[in-house]
Each structure stands twice: as C-alpha cells, then as structure tokens.
Amino acid sequence: xxxxxxxxxxxxxxxxxxxxxxxxxxxxxxxxxxxxxxxxxxxxxxxxxxxxxxxxxxxxxxxxxxxxxxxxxxxxxxxxxxxxxxxxxxxxxxxxxxxxxxxxxxxxxxxxxxxxxxxxxxxxxxxxxxxxxxxxxxxxxxxxxxxxxxxxxxxxxxxxxxxxxxxxxxxxxxxxxxxxxxxxxxxxxxxxxxxxxxxxxxxxxxxxxxxxxxxxxxxxxxxxxxxxxxxxxxxxxxxxxxxxxxxxxxxxxxxxxxxxxxxxxxxxxxxxxxxxxxxxxxxxxxxxxxxxxx
Amino acid sequence: xxxxxxxxxxxxxxxxxxxxxxxxxxxxxxxxxxxxxxxxxxxxxxxxxxxxxxxxxxxxxxxxxxxxxxxxxxxxxxxxxxxxxxxxxxxxxxxxxxxxxxxxxxxxxxxxxxxxxxxxxxxxxxxxxxxxxxxxxxxxxxxxxxxxxxxxxxxxxxxxxxxxxxxxxxxxxxxxxxxxxxxxxxxxxxxxxxxxxxxxxxxxxxxxxxxxxxxxxxxxxxxxxxxxxxxxxxxxxxxxxxxxxxxxxxxxxxxxxxxxxxxxxxxxxxxxxxxxxxxxxxx
Numbered sequence: 001x002x003x004x005x006x007x008x009x010x011x012x013x014x015x016x017x018x019x020x021x022x023x024x025x026x027x028x029x030x031x032x033x034x035x036x037x038x039x040x041x042x043x044x045x046x047x048x049x050x051x052x053x054x055x056x057x058x059x060x061x062x063x064x065x066x067x068x069x070x071x072x073x074x075x076x077x078x079x080x081x082x083x084x085x086x087x088x089x090x091x092x093x094x095x096x097x098x099x100x101x102x103x104x105x106x107x108x109x110x111x112x113x114x115x116x117x118x119x120x121x122x123x124x125x126x127x128x129x130x131x132x133x134x135x136x137x138x139x140x141x142x143x144x145x146x147x148x149x150x151x152x153x154x155x156x157x158x159x160x161x162x163x164x165x166x167x168x169x170x171x172x173x174x175x176x177x178x179x180x181x182x183x184x185x186x187x188x189x190x191x192x193x194x195x196x197x198x199x200x201x202x203x204x205x206x207x208x209x210x211x212x213x214x215x216x217x218x219x220x221x222x223x224x225x226x227x228x229x230x231x232x233x234x235x236x237x238x239x240x241x242x243x244x245x246x247x248x249x250x251x252x253x254x255x256x257x258x259x260x261x262x263x264x265x266x267x268x269x270x271x272x273x274x275x276x277x278x279x280x281x282x283x284x285x286x287x288x289x290x291x292x293x294x
Numbered sequence: 295x296x297x298x299x300x301x302x303x304x305x306x307x308x309x310x311x312x313x314x315x316x317x318x319x320x321x322x323x324x325x326x327x328x329x330x331x332x333x334x335x336x337x338x339x340x341x342x343x344x345x346x347x348x349x350x351x352x353x354x355x356x357x358x359x360x361x362x363x364x365x366x367x368x369x370x371x372x373x374x375x376x377x378x379x380x381x382x383x384x385x386x387x388x389x390x391x392x393x394x395x396x397x398x399x400x401x402x403x404x405x406x407x408x409x410x411x412x413x414x415x416x417x418x419x420x421x422x423x424x425x426x427x428x429x430x431x432x433x434x435x436x437x438x439x440x441x442x443x444x445x446x447x448x449x450x451x452x453x454x455x456x457x458x459x460x461x462x463x464x465x466x467x468x469x470x471x472x473x474x475x476x477x478x479x480x481x482x483x484x485x486x487x488x489x490x491x492x493x494x495x496x497x498x499x500x501x502x503x504x505x506x507x508x509x510x511x512x513x514x515x516x517x518x519x520x521x522x523x524x525x526x527x528x529x530x531x532x533x534x535x536x537x538x539x540x541x542x543x544x545x546x547x548x549x550x551x552x553x554x555x556x557x558x559x560x561x562x563x564x565x566x567x568x569x570x571x572x573x574x575x576x577x
Contacts, residue, residue, distance in 0.1 A: 007552060009389050014320035016386045021328040024335055108325055111543060172342055184382035
C-alpha cells in the first residue's frame with residue numbers, strides 16, 4: 001500500500017470521525033421533532049405580512065435541526081397546510097443552517113472559532129429573506145405538484161394519534177433510516193475531498209484560488225455535487241481552508257446547505273419545475289454575490 | 295442484516311480508536327467526548343436493530359416511515375442505490391480498522407525542499423538523516439519504544455505550556471509529532487534557526503535545530519512549521535536564531551501531503567546563536 005493512499009485514508013477517516021457524531025445527534029433530533037412537533041404548530045405562528053413572515057419563517061427554521069433533505073417534505077406539508085409559500089421557502093432555506101447543531105459543528109470544525117459560524121449564519125439569513133421576498137412577488141401560492149395526493153393520504157393517520165411508546169420506536173427507526181441516507185453522502189464527500197487534497201497539485205488548485213470569482217464558483221459547484229448534510233459539511237469545508245479563502249468556503253457552506261443534488265430531486269418531486277429552477281437561480285445569485293462581498 | 299453489520303462496525307471502530315489511543319492521530323482531543331459517546335450511541339442502535347431483526351418485523355417498520363411522509367425510504371428504492379449506500383458505509387469501517395494512520399515520514403520530507411549540505415553531500419548510504427520529525431524508533435525494540443512513547447505522552451501531554459529547551463527538545467517534539475491531537479491548543483515554546491522552503495507562505499517559517507539522536511552519522515534537522523500573524527519574510531532571514539511561543543494546531547501541509555503540527559505564533563524574539571547549536575537526545 002503506497003504512502004499516498006495511506007495519507008488519503010488518514011485524512012478521509014479523520015473527517016468521518018469528526019463529522020459522524022454531529023450526524024448522529026442530528027438524525028436523532030430531527031427524528032424526535034418529526035414525531036413530536038406537527039406542521040399545524042408552525043402554521044399557526046406565521047403572520048400575514050409578507051416581510052414579517054419572511055423574517056419569521058427564517059427564524060423558525062432553527063426549531064427544526066434537520067438537514068437540507070429532511071426539510072423538503074416538511075416544507076411541502078407546510079404549504080399544504082396553507083402556510084404562505086414564501087414563508088415556507090424561507091423556513092426551508094434557513095432551517096438547515098440556523099440551528100444549534102450546525103452552528104456548533106461549524107464552530108468545532110474551524111478550530112473553535114466563531115468567525116466562520118457567524119459569517120455562515122448571516123449570509124444564510126440574508127439569502128433566505130431576500131429569496132423569500134422575491135418569491136412572494138414572483139409566484140402565487142399554488143406551486144405544489146398535484147401528484148402528491150397519495151402521500152398526504154398516508155400522512156392522514158398522523159403522528160399525534162400514536163402512543164408514546166410507538167412514537168419512541170418510530171423515532172429510533174427514523175433516526176437509523178436517516179443515518180444511512182445521510183451517511184453515504186458524507187462518506188462520498190469525504191472521499192472526494194481527501195482525494196483532491198492528496199492527488200491534486202496545490203498549484204492547480206491555487207489557479208482557481210487566484211481569482212475570487214472562480215474560487216467561489218468552484219466551491220459552489222462542489223457543494224452542489226457533494227451533497228453533504230449540513231451537519232457535517234463544515235468538516236469537509238475546513239479541510240479545504242488551506243486552499244481557498246473565507247468567501248469561497250462560506251459559499252460552499254451556505255449554498256450546499258440550501259441546494260444540492262439530492263435535495264434538488266426532492267424539490268422537483270414536491271414543486272413545479274419552473275418554480276424550482278427560479279428558486280435555485282435566485283439562491284445561486286444571492287450566495288454568489290454575498291460570498292464576493294465577504 | 296447488512297445494517298446491523300455496519301452499525302456494529304462503527305461501534306467497534308470507535309471503540310478501537312479509543313482503546314488503542316489512536317484517536318489522537320486523527321482529531322482534536324478537546325472534543326474526544328463526542329466520538330467517545332458514539333461508542334454508546336452506535337452500540338445502542340446496533341442492539342436495537344438486532345432486536346428488530348430478530349423479531350422479524352422489518353416490514354412493519356418500513357410502513358411506519360411512510361406514515362410520516364418522510365421519503366428517505368425513497369433513497370433505497372432500487373438495488374443499485376442499496377448497493378451504493380452500503381458500499382459507501384462499509385468503506386470507512388474497513389479502511390479505518392485495517393489501515394494504519396499515516397504519519398510524517400522523514401524519507402518523504404527529505405525530497406521536499408529541505409537542503410542541508412551535510413545531508414545532501416553525505417555519501418554514506420547507511421546514514422539515517424532525519425528531517426523535521428524526530429523518530430527514535432529505529433534505535434529501540436518495539437515494546438520499549440511504545441512504553442517510552444506512552445510515558446512521554448503522559449509527561450508532556452499533561453503540561454499546558456511545553457518548553458522545548460535542550461533537555462526536552464527531542465522527546466517532547468517526538469511526542470508532539472506522534473500524538474498531535476493531544477497537544478492542540480497547548481502553548482509551546484521553541485527556539486531554533488529560521489529556515490524557509492519555496493513552498494511556504496510569507497508569514498510561515500520553519501524553526502529548526504540540528505540534532506543528534508544517536509551518533510553524528512545520523513545527525514538531522516528537527517523542528518516545526520510556525521505561522522506568524524503577519525508577513526515576516528523581510529524581517530526574519532534564513533539562519534537567524536529566534537525563540538517563538540505559540541499555540542499548537544495541525545494543518546494539512548500540501549508539499550508533504552501530510553497533516554503536520556504547527557505553531558500559531560503569539561510571541562517571538564531574536565536570540566543570539568547558542569554556543570552549541572546541536573541538541574542531543576536524552577536517554
């Protein structure tokens with residue numbers, strides 16, 4: 001076994017060991033909330049005013065420490081329950097970032113520094129409010145795909161009718177399912193990241209790093225492709241911090257938590273195509289501009 | 295069934311890392327409680343999954359998930375996706391358990407920008423000149439070396455401010471390179487001469503000392519990468535002696551393709567060249 005491969009494995013394993021605890025805590029908490037908090041509770045809290053609901057939607061996301069794939073189905077059900085579309089979108093965009101687990105994992109990943117966590121949160125809130133307000137002018141609330149009926153039927157025997165015991169069992173089952181579906185993306189991302197660091201020449205990567213514009217674009221594309229859960233992506237991002245500056249890394253952390261391959265499919269499943277593509281472009285532009293300013 | 299094996303694999307892997315102490319080669323030990331608690335969480339999940347499997351009511355559980363409209367089961371619909379999921383999950387378990395953690399190898403460093411005439415011009419092919427990281431293991435048998443390594447870690451790892459003076463230079467430095475995770479965020483005081491390779495940043499330097507582990511035939515150059523808060527290229531020249539104090543971090547250092555410990559300098563001063571520039575290993 002060559003030394004280089006051993007090296008790559010060492011980086012790979014250390015990313016996994018650091019990130020995995022956050023994933024496990026994350027899947028447990030999100031499973032708990034899935035079981036015990038209903039969409040009706042949120043629907044009641046959203047005010048009618050367009051700007052207030054965009055802001056509040058962004059904040060309520062913090063009650064759902066989930067990652068970007070777990071939050072799409074919740075968002076869909078919120079819209080079904082007549083929460084205004086733009087408020088639900090604000091919730092969907094900020095939820096995966098503005099929550100205690102993600103903030104703590106970002107803090108730990110960047111060597112006990114609040115700087116990156118702070119930048120990440122500020123940009124996320126900014127993007128989510130701007131995109132949400134834009135959506136409220138561009139679209140009416142009827143953007144769900146109609147074929148979702150069978151799912152809402154299934155959901156009709158909902159969580160509140162279950163006994164506590166079966167709720168707890170449901171929570172654990174749910175956590176294990178999510179551990180596997182989230183874990184594979186983390187591992188895949190860690191593999192790519194460790195391979196890039198081991199096999200790419202620094203000079204080749206620095207070419208990108210030279211211009212901030214290309215660096216931000218590269219990191220956004222990477223975030224989209226890698227599809228790492230927002231609880232764990234800070235550890236991947238920090239492993240790139242020798243190669244890229246703050247702006248590109250924040251772009252990775254914010255864009256990846258809002259849009260990536262796996263949640264794009266879930267959004268396309270829930271919403272109409274035209275809506276999803278407008279949404280993704282809006283997010284991309286906002287993150288890009290924000291990252292350049294940082 | 296595969297799920298049980300994978301969950302158990304992770305449990306075992308985290309247990310092994312902590313039992314053997316290898317965990318410090320991978321992560322900052324300050325948060326080791328997180329990965330320590332993983333042993334129990336994962337163990338619990340393994341047990342739970344085992345019981346579910348033994349009862350054979352897997353079918354029912356899956357309906358359960360659909361009830362909550364949560365489409366994760368979507369992810370594992372097709373056989374191909376299943377294969378992908380389980381292969382991915384198995385990779386870190388297998389490579390983590392069976393492959394050793396790579397550490398700085400002096401033979402690699404030699405080729406990467408360090409040039410000292412007494413090393414480059416040495417024609418004795420049996421000479422063992424080390425660079426940067428002291429490695430005394432060739433001079434001991436394995437058990438004795440491990441015992442000493444353990445004692446050194448206990449001794450230096452418990453200090454919050456480690457002064458690498460002549461007496462402790464080798465053993466403390468070796469301990470830091472062997473277990474960087476245990477030393478992260480600690481204060482380290484180091485003196486030596488400045489050395490620059492082509493591929494470091496303007497605010498970085500190597501602070502090095504010539505040292506002798508065993509005899510002059512294996513004299514080497516030992517020290518650490520240090521990073522200043524500002525550009526020092528024009529201020530501190532090659533071969534100037536200085537004493538630096540800083541906090542220890544690790545970084546992935548591209549030219550070596552390794553994670554190496556380095557100091558984030560908080561204080562530094564120039565010092566006169568000491569009478570004996572060599573340090574000697576204490577036995």
